[in-house]
Amino acid sequence: MRPFKLRTGIFLAPFHPVDEDPTEALHRDLELVEYLDRLGYDEAWIGEHHSGGFEIISSPELFIAAAAMRTRRIKLGTGVVSLPYHNPLMVADRIIQLDHMTRGRVMFGVGPGLLPSDAYMLGIEPRVQRDRMLQALDVILRLMRGETVTEKTDWYELCEARCQLLPYTRPMPEVAVASSVTPSGGRAAGKYGLGMLCVAATASGGFDSLDVNWRIACELAERRGGRMEPQALRLVGPVHLATTRDRARENVREGIAKWAEYFLKVNPLARTNELAGSGDVADRLVSSGRAVIGTPDDAIAQLERLEAKQGHFGAFLHMAHNWASFEATKESYELFARYVLPRFNEANAARVASLEWVDARADELIKAAASAAMETFQKHAAEAKKDQ
Numbered sequence: 251m252r253p254f255k256l257r258t259g260i261f262l263a264p265f266h267p268v269d270e271d272p273t274e275a276l277h278r279d280l281e282l283v284e285y286l287d288r289l290g291y292d293e294a295w296i297g298e299h300h301s302g303g304f305e306i307i308s309s310p311e312l313f314i315a316a317a318a319m320r321t322r323r324i325k326l327g328t329g330v331v332s333l334p335y336h337n338p339l340m341v342a343d344r345i346i347q348l349d350h351m352t353r354g355r356v357m358f359g360v361g362p363g364l365l366p367s368d369a370y371m372l373g374i375e376p377r378v379q380r381d382r383m384l385q386a387l388d389v390i391l392r393l394m395r396g397e398t399v400t401e402k403t404d405w406y407e408l409c410e411a412r413c414q415l416l417p418y419t420r421p422m423p424e425v426a427v428a429s430s431v432t433p434s435g436g437r438a439a440g441k442y443g444l445g446m447l448c449v450a451a452t453a454s455g456g457f458d459s460l461d462v463n464w465r466i467a468c469e470l471a472e473r474r475g476g477r478m479e480p481q482a483l484r485l486v487g488p489v490h491l492a493t494t495r496d497r498a499r500e501n502v503r504e505g506i507a508k509w510a511e512y513f514l515k516v517n518p519l520a521r522t523n524e525l526a527g528s529g530d531v532a533d534r535l536v537s538s539g540r541a542v543i544g545t546p547d548d549a550i551a552q553l554e555r556l557e558a559k560q561g562h563f564g565a566f567l568h569m570a571h572n573w574a575s576f577e578a579t580k581e582s583y584e585l586f587a588r589y590v591l592p593r594f595n596e597a598n599a600a601r602v603a604s605l606e607w608v609d610a611r612a613d614e615l616i617k618a619a620a621s622a623a624m625e626t627f628q629k630h631a632a633e634a635k636k637d638q
Contacts, residue, residue, distance in 0.1 A: 256595055258587070279307070299364070327356065327357030333363075338393065346394065349418040387442070454540070484565040501582075513525050539555065
């Protein structure tokens, strides 16, 4: 039995091909989060990107504010705010305001920034992004704790900076650091006692680094006298489910090719992994373990594979990919909620035990029920005879 409940959610970059209407795509993203809230999904993390044409949410905070008005219980996170792109005080203020507006449903995900093209447009050298993320993160955490910060660096200056609101969530909203292959995310999580968003958990390099980066985080946490909580570890991977494998493959046939082509254009490193090559891209993604395109049983096998590598983790996040039609996409999320998550949370353990108990005593119980029915008929006959 798992020591804690496995949560589920989505990591919404998002990915929208450049041949569809962007306004409709954004509203469909909001509709998806609303649908997942009704299904009982726990979390939705929203990305920040500024170039490339596919990932068209530039402000996760704006999206979260709109999504919060449409939903009741799902938690909403920045997935992630690229800290080197922003003044730390402005980020702290926005997250605290969202924490109040959502009455504690906001989560704060941070990272150095993913797309080199975003950094290029802002005049930021990629080699300084991780260091700047750590600089900003340290200041933001201090501001959220109510501290006054005076600090000057080569990219921002704060003079007696303080937040005029303290967080609604005390001491602050949950904070998670993006982690992929390098140890920087694990080091930051361990140093500050934060959660981890393993955004490439099923990709070849990310999967290989899972336990390594978690171990780094745990070691650093122990040095400061703390510990990492597996409940705050989230693994991200693409999934599309249908009632049969053939149907799942047919659902994603067109959309997955556009998604792969986008990655090959914006990330030259992708040309050396499972996205590149001849033949069907779905075959390569499935055979490499990067994606699940199949049935709920295939998704169960993927989560078991991740647990065998990592140990228990707190949440599995679907990488929202728009490979299929919206209706087929919603069906995929429903199948996961109906058949995959209950398996790990033993939601049906008591029901199965009850059914097995009844089955084992079926003859005895039916015999007793039949005997009781016969006695009723006999009693009725005797009473009817007296009434004559």
